[in-house]
Amino acid sequence: MADLFDLTSRLTCGCSVSGFEHGQQDALQYIRDKYFDEMRREPAGSYVFIRHAKKPGYPRIMFDAHMDEVGMMVTEILENGFLRFTNIGGLDTRILQAADVTIYGKETLYGVIVSTPPHLQTGDRSVLPKIDQLMIDTGLSKEKAEELIPIGTPVGYRFKLTKLQNGRICGKGFDDKICAVAGIAAIEQLINEGYEGELILLLSTKEEISRAVVAAVYELKPDYAIVSDVCCAWVPECGKDAKRKTTVGDGPEISLSAITDVRLTKRLIEFAKKNNYKHTVCVEATSTGTNANDIPLVGLGVPTVLISIPLKNMHTYSEVVSLQDVADTAALAAGFMKELGGDNNG
Amino acid sequence: MAKSLELLEKLCQAFGPTSCEYEVADIIEAEIKGKYDEHITDFIGDHIYKIKGKTNKKLMLSAHMDEVGLMVSSIDEHGYIYFQPVGGFDVKVLCGRKLFVGDYGKEKINGLIASKAIHQQSWEERGKATPIDHMYIDIGAVSKEDAEKYVSVGDYAVFDSDFVKFGDGMIKGKAIDDRLGCAILCDIINYIHENKIKPDFDLYFCFTVREEVGRSGAVLAANRIQPDMAVVLEATAVGDIAGTAEQKRVAKTGEGPTVSVMDYGTAYLPEMVEFAMGLGKKHGIPCQLKKYVSGGNDAGHIHKAAGGVKTVALSCPTRYIHSASCVMNSKDYDSMFELAKHIALCKVDETPVK
Numbered sequence: 001m002a003d004l005f006d007l008t009s010r011l012t013c014g015c016s017v018s019g020f021e022h023g024q025q026d027a028l029q030y031i032r033d034k035y036f037d038e039m040r041r042e043p044a045g046s047y048v049f050i051r052h053a054k055k056p057g058y059p060r061i062m063f064d065a066h067m068d069e070v071g072m073m074v075t076e077i078l079e080n081g082f083l084r085f086t087n088i089g090g091l092d093t094r095i096l097q098a099a100d101v102t103i104y105g106k107e108t109l110y111g112v113i114v115s116t117p118p119h120l121q122t123g124d125r126s127v128l129p130k131i132d133q134l135m136i137d138t139g140l141s142k143e144k145a146e147e148l149i150p151i152g153t154p155v156g157y158r159f160k161l162t163k164l165q166n167g168r169i170c171g172k173g174f175d176d177k178i179c180a181v182a183g184i185a186a187i188e189q190l191i192n193e194g195y196e197g198e199l200i201l202l203l204s205t206k207e208e209i210s211r212a213v214v215a216a217v218y219e220l221k222p223d224y225a226i227v228s229d230v231c232c233a234w235v236p237e238c239g240k241d242a243k244r245k246t247t248v249g250d251g252p253e254i255s256l257s258a259i260t261d262v263r264l265t266k267r268l269i270e271f272a273k274k275n276n277y278k279h280t281v282c283v284e285a286t287s288t289g290t291n292a293n294d295i296p297l298v299g300l301g302v303p304t305v306l307i308s309i310p311l312k313n314m315h316t317y318s319e320v321v322s323l324q325d326v327a328d329t330a331a332l333a334a335g336f337m338k339e340l341g342g343d344n345n346g
Numbered sequence: 347m348a349k350s351l352e353l354l355e356k357l358c359q360a361f362g363p364t365s366c367e368y369e370v371a372d373i374i375e376a377e378i379k380g381k382y383d384e385h386i387t388d389f390i391g392d393h394i395y396k397i398k399g400k401t402n403k404k405l406m407l408s409a410h411m412d413e414v415g416l417m418v419s420s421i422d423e424h425g426y427i428y429f430q431p432v433g434g435f436d437v438k439v440l441c442g443r444k445l446f447v448g449d450y451g452k453e454k455i456n457g458l459i460a461s462k463a464i465h466q467q468s469w470e471e472r473g474k475a476t477p478i479d480h481m482y483i484d485i486g487a488v489s490k491e492d493a494e495k496y497v498s499v500g501d502y503a504v505f506d507s508d509f510v511k512f513g514d515g516m517i518k519g520k521a522i523d524d525r526l527g528c529a530i531l532c533d534i535i536n537y538i539h540e541n542k543i544k545p546d547f548d549l550y551f552c553f554t555v556r557e558e559v560g561r562s563g564a565v566l567a568a569n570r571i572q573p574d575m576a577v578v579l580e581a582t583a584v585g586d587i588a589g590t591a592e593q594k595r596v597a598k599t600g601e602g603p604t605v606s607v608m609d610y611g612t613a614y615l616p617e618m619v620e621f622a623m624g625l626g627k628k629h630g631i632p633c634q635l636k637k638y639v640s641g642g643n644d645a646g647h648i649h650k651a652a653g654g655v656k657t658v659a660l661s662c663p664t665r666y667i668h669s670a671s672c673v674m675n676s677k678d679y680d681s682m683f684e685l686a687k688h689i690a691l692c693k694v695d696e697t698p699v700k
Contacts, residue, residue, distance in 0.1 A: 081513065082588035092464040094476060095442035098669035100507075100518070110512035112671045115439050117583040119640040120594055126475045128438065135588055137665065137673060139513015160508075162444060162456045164486025165496060170444065170458055232463045236426060236482070249488060289465075312484065314463035318442045320484060 002185040002330075004323050005169065009161050011180055012173040015104045017071030018088050018208040020154035021045065023104065024067065028203070035187055036201070044215035045205035051187065051198065058197025061337050062222035062302075063186065064291055065179035065229070066207035069172065070315045072101070072155040074136075081140035082114070085155060086131060089208030093128045095316045100158035101136060105149035110158065111136040157317035167323040168248065174311055174319040176207065178326055179228035182309065185330035190337060197341045204291060213291040217298040224264070224303050224340050226333055227292040230321070231255075231282070231308035244282060248310045248322045251278035252329040255306040258285055260292045264303045268336055277332040282308070307333060350533050350679065351517070353377060355509040357525035361446060361454060363415025363502045364432045364558045367391055368450040370411040370528065374553055377532045381539035382551070391555040392567045397538060398548055403694045405547035406573035406655070407534070407686065408564050408644050409527025409580070410557035413520065414668050416483075416503040418447070425487030427457070427497055428479075433558030437475045439669040444506040445483060447497055455496050457485040457503065505670035515676045516599075522672040526662050527579030528553055530683045534690055546693045547575075557644055564644035568651035574699040575656045577689050578645040579682065581672070582606075582636060582661035596640060597663040600675040602632030603682035606659040608639050611646020617698045618658040622689065631684045632677075636661065656698055660686060 010030060014023025028047055032039035036049040047067065070089030077083060083103075097115035102108060114135045136155065138145050161171040180203055187199050200222060204213035207229075217225070234247040246253050254272065256265050272279045287293055292306035309329050312320040353373075362370040371393050375385075384396040393411075414433030421427050427447070441461035448454035459481050464472070483503060487493035507520040531551045538545065550571045555563035568576065582604055584596040597604045605622045606614055619635070626633035649657040662682050665673040694700055 078588035080586075080588055090464050092461065092467075093473075094438070094464075095461050097436075098439040098666045098671045099442070100510075100671055110510050110518070112518055112666065112673060114587045115436060115666045115669055117585050117596075117640075117665075117667065118434075118436060119583065119596070119638060120585045120590065121436075126437070126477070128473050128475055137513075137587065139516030139673070141514060144514065160444070160506075162458075162506075164456055164458075164484070165492070166486050166488055168484075168486030170456070170484075170486075232466050235460060235462055235466070236422065236424065237462050237480070238466065312463075313442065313458075313461050314465060316442045316461050316463075318444060318458040318461065320458070320486070 002188045004181055004185060004326050007181045007184060008178060011177040012161065012171055015154060015156055016067055016069050016173060017154040017156050018068040018206050021068050021205055031184060035184065035191065042216045042219060044212040046213060046216035047203040048216055048220065049201040053198040054196040058341050059223035059343055060198050060200060061340055062200040062202055062220060062225045063183040063333065064202040064204055064213060064225055064227045065183050066176045066291060067180060067203040068205055068208055069175060070208050074149055074151055074153040074155060077142060077145050077149065078135065079142055081138040081142055081145035083136040083138060083149065085136055090315055092315060093131060096134055101155050102158045103149060103153060103155050105153045107148055109138060109148065111138050159317040168320055169323060170318050170320050172317040172319060174321050175230045175314055178321050179230060179309055182228055182326045182329040182333060186333035186337065189330065189334040195338060195341060207291055211291055211294050214294050214298045217295050217302060221299055222302055225295045226337065227290060227295060227304055227306045228329065229290040229308055230311040230314060232314055233310035233312045235312060246280045246282060246310055248312055248320060249325065250280050250310055251325055252332050253280045253282050253308040253310060255288050255308060256281055256283045257288050259287055260296060260306055261303045265305045268305050271336055271339055272332055275335060277335060278328045279332060350529060353532060354526060354529040357528055358509055358519040358521045361504055362411055362413055363504055364412040364556050366450050366502050367411040367555045371553060374528060374532060378535045381535050388566055390563050390566060392563045393553045394567055395535065395551040396548065397545065399545040401546055401694050403547050403699060404550060404571055404573040405690065406550045406552055406568060406571050406576040407531055407690060408552040408554055408576060408578050408648065409531050410524045410554045410644060411528055412555055412558050413504060414558050418497055418499050418501045420499065421490050421493045423490050425489050425493035427483040427485065427493060429483060429503060431478055435668055437478050440481060441476055443670050445503040446506050447483060447485060447501055447503045449501045455485055457483045460484050507670040516673055517676055518671050518673050520670050520672065522664055522674055523581035523667050526581055526679065530579055530686055533683050534687050537687060543691065545691050549690055554644060562644050562647045565647040565651050568648045568655060572652040573655050575697060576648045577686060578643055578648065578657065578659040579686055580643045580659055580661040581664040581667060582641055583667040584663040584665060594638065596638040597634050597636055599663045599665065600677050601634050602678060603660040603662055603685055604634055604636035606636045606661065609642045611642030612649050614658065615656055618656055621698050622658045625688050626685050629688055632681045633685055
């Protein structure tokens with residue numbers, strides 16, 4: 001079994017704000033060298049990893065997880081080196097004040113988002129500021145900030161990957177790199193089991209803003225796509241009566257939706273049941289909110305299923321997942337990829 | 347300076363919420379071992395180090411060891427940990443923060459304050475801060491019994507936030523309020539020791555407890571010492587961020603410690619304000635008046651203790667105070683050390699207590 005914590009650490013440490021996924025080169029090279037024959041960056045920015053078939057007659061199976069994450073972008077340099085910024089993807093201002101950030105300018109710089117001291121707060125103190133009312137404190141002079149931080153510089157959460165109890169981990173960018181970790185672990189398992197068909201890992205770009213995954217899929221023309229993304233875990237605020245109570249530790253969640261491929265998904269559920277793979281099923285009838293919405297209608301069409309990993313505090317720097325869920329997702333994905341591999345075999 | 351910043355880092359990283367200041371006290375004791383004439387402690391945890399002077403006049407120099415923190419109040423069936431704040435928090439700097447949970451002498455474990463994903467929030471919830479009594483800590487536990495293996499009701503939590511030097515001489519860390527004051531007191535003790543100075547005043551270096559809950563341990567120290575004069579070393583909230591009106595900035599980082607004229611605890615004696623500002627001017631040390639009535643500190647208790655004490659408060663301008671990421675300018679550390687040192691080493695007849 002791949003070292004899931006190590007892979008997570010490698011994949012989440014660099015800059016991977018949507019559209020600026022350039023900080024992961026070391027991790028990508030590591031993955032390519034360890035598991036694949038080929039790596040290329042397609043024109044829209046996604047990274048394609050291919051392990052060639054050892055024998056003909058297998059379907060092209062693709063595992064997709066997006067490599068980008070939410071973040072910020074600098075829009076204006078103010079007096080005393082304070083920066084105005086805008087969000088890239090859905091950010092919650094609840095967690096932004098006095099938060100540490102990394103500014104990916106000409107140098108990688110530390111910054112902290114301002115919080116308003118109590119004496120300057122007027123009116124209802126429970127109202128959160130809007131993004132455009134917040135600033136980043138760089139501690140630099142305006143001149144120095146202008147020199148090092150061009151307008152348009154991406155800014156990401158600064159964080160420390162932390163181990164919690166029971167194999168839970170806490171960090172940022174698990175949406176969706178934790179699913180990339182599961183995909184890599186699945187592919188490693190298939191390699192170790194001597195699977196001889198072609199295996200494609202797609203680390204797609206810009207899911208949080210424009211779902212540029214379609215560009216890569218158009219060129220790859222896979223026979224099957226297994227998409228993996230994170231899903232919001234049940235937390236106490238959802239209430240005891242919430243209809244969907246899947247939470248961290250419950251294993252992978254299979255999404256049943258009219259927008260992906262219902263027949264293939266039902267086959268996956270049957271497969272999981274028959275072979276005792278830990279899983280739950282969630283109905284998202286018309287939209288999954290993931291790449292799995294878009295991939296089915298690329299080119300001449302791709303049969304697609306979505307397997308999700310439950311995650312708490314999505315889009316924050318304190319996302320929480322269970323490494324056991326990651327391992328269970330990898331096991332289910334590997335099992336099903338092998339099953340699909342038998343389709344045209346021989 | 348480099349050495350002082352190392353000490354400040356060590357003090358800021360220590361686990362020391364109100365009434366749990368032992369780790370901070372241990373670091374201080376190790377730092378100044380053998381450099382004082384007398385060490386007095388009291389039952390609530392104040393540590394007083396006395397250096398004898400040439401006169402019988404007593405100068406109290408005070409900084410508080412505690413930091414704002416959280417106290418575990420209950421654990422639910424899912425293993426989530428509910429808490430009450432110990433000290434004043436802006437709820438808007440809590441959600442999502444990483445924490446250390448534990449107690450003095452107990453292993454600290456990682457946790458975080460949960461923040462429900464924006465995707466799961468109703469339109470009414472969006473744009474509104476989560477009330478503190480709805481927040482909870484996640485340590486990765488799966489049940490009440492599981493959580494109780496690691497955490498007990500009454501345990502504390504403090505921010506897990508590293509110490510960072512950034513920008514042009516800026517520092518970010520937790521608990522700068524008031525580990526900075528503690529570090530400066532240690533530096534003055536070290537300075538007196540290294541230079542074999544015999545001060546005029548009897549100096550009482552007081553590392554106090556319980557400032558953040560408004561019922562300060564400093565009052566017991568002041569009652570015990572009955573000082574003629576007191577200096578409080580603190581950190582003060584400032585609003586020197588872009589776009590803030592000049593009169594609301596309180597003070598500017600990088601322009602030296604503030605001398606308080608009035609805050610919510612004290613109307614300082616004009617002669618004390620003039621004394622501190624005058625001393626700064628005389629020695630060319632940057633310092634500034636605190637230009638806003640806000641906050642409060644141990645001076646509020648000390649100036650009324652033991653029949654009344656002439657008190658001055660020097661504060662380091664600190665942005666985002668009481669958050670995981672307090673920001674200060676390292677130049678202000680130097681200026682505050684210089685000004686406090688000059689006050690400590692003043693001749694008695696050059697001060698308002700002559």
